[in-house]
Amino acid sequence: MCGIVAAVSGGNVLPHLVQGLQRLEYRGYDSCGVALHAAGGLQRSRSTARVAELRAQVQADGLSAGTGIAHTRWATHGAPAEHNAHPHFSHGPGPLDAAAQRPARVALVHNGIIENHEELRAELQAQGYAFASQTDTEVIVHLVDALYQGDLLAAVRAALARLHGAYAIAVLHAAEPQRVVGARAGSPLVLGVGGGETEGGTTQPQQPHYLASDAMALAGVTDQIVYLAEGDVVDLQLGRYRIFDRSGQPLAAAERPLRTVQAHTGAAELGPYRHYMHKEIFEQPRALADTLEGVEAIAPDLFDGLGEQPATAAAVFAQIDRVLILACGTSYYSGCVAKYWLEELAGLPTAVEVASEYRYRTSVPEPRTLVVAISQSGETADTLAALRHAQSLGMGHTLALCNVATSALVRETALTYLTRAGVEIGVASTKAFSTQLAGLFLLTLALAQARGRLNAAQQAQQLKDMRHLPLALQAVLALEPQLIQWAEAFAQHEHALFLGRGPHYPIALEGALKLKEISYIHAEAYPAGELKHGPLALVTSAMPVVVVAPNDALLEKLKSNMQEVRARGGVLYVLADADSHIRSAEGLHVIRLPEHYGHLSPILHVVPLQLLAYHCALARGTDVDKPRNLAKSVTVE
Structure with a gap:
């Protein structure tokens, strides 16, 4: 993975390809590249630098063409290096040292993982194909070449039949200018239509068409999007496109409808901020206000479906007696907080599962379960697979909690909250x-x-509290100068421990995750009551301990846990509420949040932990927005 852009046009597509890659940079990547069907055949440029450097490189080379594919790569097979970067070429069978002397025949970009790549590699090597990379992707490009008999679409279809795993691909062939073939299974791919559509997928002559792994890549180029379904193959030619299902049957336009998608790119501007993460921390009051906009009353219809087979929440809620939450990473921790809320306030037994584990373990299906899948992008591969696994077990009451209205997660669930x-x-x-x-x-x-x-009365009070959240968050953000002081001390350490209790234990987990993600400081989080069952052995003056300490029913217990740390010479950094009566002292640093916020307290307490991680990363000089080895949207296992 991570990003794909492809185009067929009557003009020069290179600016659109590079612009699309830049719009996908937020996902994270370690190399990038572009391949064009130019007058002299297939031409390629790749780089392990940023897309801006790739742009300068292709401009210096004077590359231009009407057809091309481009990619940003997050390494799965093979180290981040130019020879492993996409697009990959096939020059046909023959020795590797002579390949550069032969014109390239096939170019290909790929998101996903091919599970049987070793078997296919051995087979292709036996046919005389030499491999220039350590990637699983290279087997696909050589396989397409080996199966090519004058029709790129037929060759791609034949190659796909041999693949096991997940893929989104875009393919060029030197013998077929102004043609790109794409396909997807287990990894997202969208079609961007450049002109007004007519019956059968025919468009105005000379109008460009595009493929991308994310509609955002096509912002400013087209807002006419077709979301390809699992197993679809798409054949792009100038002024025309055709879509086929996994069985090879052509699909009518109505079966893959054209949608108008407004991709908002203004939010991607940094403004006065140094990093996007810092900007996004300070955008939280506005984001919460937007999320709550239009919520006039607590009602099931807030969750009515938006997907391909929508349901009404009132009907679903009447049929469920438990909740299962599926998510990964940060989204998993949000689900862990929700477990406390759902069991206490709604009286519903709730299980929270790491999606990548749930999909592979033997579980007991409960048809009266509401399956809640959480994902920022709505394209997280493990979460989607876990959702589908639950559905296959007969659990059809599903709800997506997602930030992207057009994502696969929203399309595949019965209920939705954006x-x-x-x-x-x-x-x-x-x-x-x-x-x-x-x-x-x-x-x-x-x-x-x-x-x-x-x-x-309770509904009215809860809604009043929620509407006050943006203002309460503004007051928390004003604590940034104190958190900068904490970060100056934290940045000198290589390990940290985070403690919390009740619904604030997942907040401690999230704080530890943020710190290690961007500052590379090793951090662990524990329920504070578990301190003496192991992690207390790690506590010294060299290991700072962060404590999330709201003024709730567990505060006195938490104070005892803090004393256990101080007795071992540990240094405490405590996020307390204004009325918690915890005072700063030697080895005890306290920042007071302006107010205790009851059940909603976790939303306020996570923000100082985000700021602490950000300023630690800043002090250590790491790449805050693009931390090493990580990607924004994890579309492979």
Whole structure:
């Protein structure tokens, strides 16, 4: 993975390809490249630098063409290096040292993972193909070449039949100018239509068409998008496109409808901020206000479906007696917070599963379960696979909590809540997390109401508290100068421990994740009550301990845990509420949040932890928005 852009046009597509890659940079990548069907055949440029450097490189080379493919790569097979970067070429069978002397025949970009690549590699090597990379992708380009008999579409179809795994691909052949063939299975791919569509997918002559792994890549180029379904193959030619299902049957335009998608690119501007992550932390009051906009009352219809087979939430809520939450990473931690809310306020037994584990373990299906899948992008491969696994077990009551209305997750679930965080560029999620918590709290209230556990006065108070969240967050953000001081000390350490209790334990987990993601400081989080069952052995003056300490029913227990740390010479950094009566002392640093916020307290307490991680990363000089080895949208296992 990570990003694909392709185009067929009557003009020069290179600017559109590079611009598309730049719009996908937020996903994270370690190399990039472009291949063009130019007058002299297939030409390629690749780089392990940023897309801006690739742009300068292709401009210096004077490359231009009407057909091309481009890619940003996040390494899965083979180190980040130019020879492993996409696009990959096939020059046909023959020795590798002579390949450069022969013109390239096939060019290909790929997101996903091919699970049987070793078997295919051995087979192709036996046919005389020499491999220039360590990637699984290179087997596809050689396989297409080996199967090519004058029709690129037929060759791609034949190659796909041999692949096991996940893929989104775009392919060129030297013998077929102004043609790109794409396909997807387990990895997202969209078609961008450049002109007015007519019956059968025919468009105005000379109008360009595009492929991309994300509609955002095509912002400013076209807003006419076709979302390709699992197993689809698409054949792009100038002024025409055709879509085929996994069985090879051509599809009518009505079966893959054209949608107008407004990709908002203004949110991608940095403005006065140094990094996107910093900007997005400070956008959280606005993001929460947007997420709550239009919520006039607690009602099931807030969650009515937007997907391909939508349902009404009122009907679904009446049929469920438990909740299963599926998610990965930061989204998983939002689900862990929601478990406390759902069980306490709605009285619903709730399980939270790491999606990549759930999909592979033997579980007990419960048809009366509401399956809640959480993903910022809505394209997270493990979360989608876990959702499909649950559906295959007969659990059809599904709900997507997502930030992207047009994502696969929204399309494949019966119910939906859109978080409206806006575009999130920084790899380390911030505003997506806080808006997920807001959406999950609304879901909790709606389920509590449906089960007769929330009267009108309680509903009104809870909504009043939620509407106050943006203002409360502004007050928390004003604590940044104190967190900068903490970060100056933190940045000198290589390890840290985070503690929390109840619904703030997942917030401690999220704080530890943020710190290690962007500052590369090793951090762990524990329920504070577990301190003496192991992690206390790690505590010294060299290992700072962060404590999330709201003034709730567990505060006195938490204070005892803090004393255990101080007795071992540990240094405490405590996020307390204004009325918690915890005072700074030697080895005890306290920042007070302006107010205790009851059930919604986790949303406020996570923000100082985001700022702490950001300023630690700043002090250590790391790449805040694009941390090493990580990608924004994880579309492979």
